[in-house]
């Protein structure tokens with residue numbers, strides 16, 4: 001028999017196996033200072049494109065003051081217990097009401113973490129007779145929710161409506177024998193490629209199939225749609241989104257999440273979502289802080305407009321400079337390049353150390369071997385100078401990459417000694 005600890009010692013997992021060389025630099029980096037496009041990394045100022053502070057609210061003076069006042073007034077503990085038992089408050093209910101209006105749904109349940117909310121809502125909504133149909137590139141929280149499902153699941157190729165239809169045909173045949181229903185799950189904005197889920201087309205399929213649609217709009221809330229009400233609002237089909245999920249971890253620059261739907265469904269979730277029934281409710285400063293952020297989102301469409309100005313300028317500039325940014329049709333900006341993992345790490349070290357630009361790098365096994373993605377997240381607090389400087393830097397590192405300058409192991413090895 002094996003000792004679990006022995007197994008773990010020899011297998012740290014696909015990302016963990018690189019921990020020795022990457023910890024503190026590529027993984028678990030420490031960005032210091034106020035949340036802004038310019039932050040310190042290992043003592044040096046960096047132009048930072050790696051945070052989902054889309055609307056720039058994290059360091060907004062009114063937000064900072066509200067957060068500080070709420071912490072002083074209520075402390076971080078209040079209310080104690082789960083919502084159902086002893087953790088409810090007028091502010092929690094007010095936030096739920098205001099969020100419902102913002103995303104055009106009847107009712108909302110606040111959740112203490114976005115990730116848990118998705119996992120747990122999927123778990124609560126389906127039973128073993130039901131069938132789940134979901135997008136192949138769904139976020140880990142959807143996959144984990146699906147893993148809890150005791151019935152059948154069918155996955156459709158990413159954003160491929162033809163395949164979605166095929167899977168719905170299979171799901172329908174099966175559900176007719178089990179006596180269950182069908183839940184389709186996808187995302188509003190896919191955080192890696194930046195493409196929108198084809199919500200409108202999926203909703204069109206309701207004419208042919210009987211199913212309910214659950215949308216994870218973690219990146220879309222606050223950024224998409226004329227009022228920031230999300231990707232359903234953007235595609236003018238929010239009515240067809242039966243269950244809507246948003247997180248506070250991105251545009252809101254906070255923590256927590258919410259699910260919105262009809263009164264009936266939300267009442268069911270309040271009494272059946274295990275992650276909320278058996279866990280502490282959101283602390284008051286987070287709830288009061290979320291109310292302030294929502295007020296600012298509604299009052300200041302110019303923040304969203306500025307985000308989009310920056311995103312468009314960045315994407316236009318990158319394409320004009322010959323970069324491949326794939327199929328993004330949102331602010332998420334992936335830059336695709338080709339090279340080995342050592343080349344990618346050399347390039348990112350150069351970008352950080354010599355150009356002072358910080359962004360996330362994605363390589364195998366997250367994407368196919370030989371592909372490098374540098375992922376840029378524009379925000380309302382970036383400037384056009386930041387955009388211009390970044391495109392200049394990217395052009396230089398691209399020339400170096402394809403000129404073979406990052407091929408030498410010694411750059412990485414020499415640098416590793418300093419880590």
Ligand SMILES: Cc1ncc(COP(=O)(O)O)c(C=O)c1O
Nearest residue numbers: 113114115139191218247249256
């Ligand atoms: C698409 C998507 N869904 C869910 C989550 C989880 O949200 P949270 O960070 O609030 O747990 C994230 C990441 O934050 C995400 O990108």
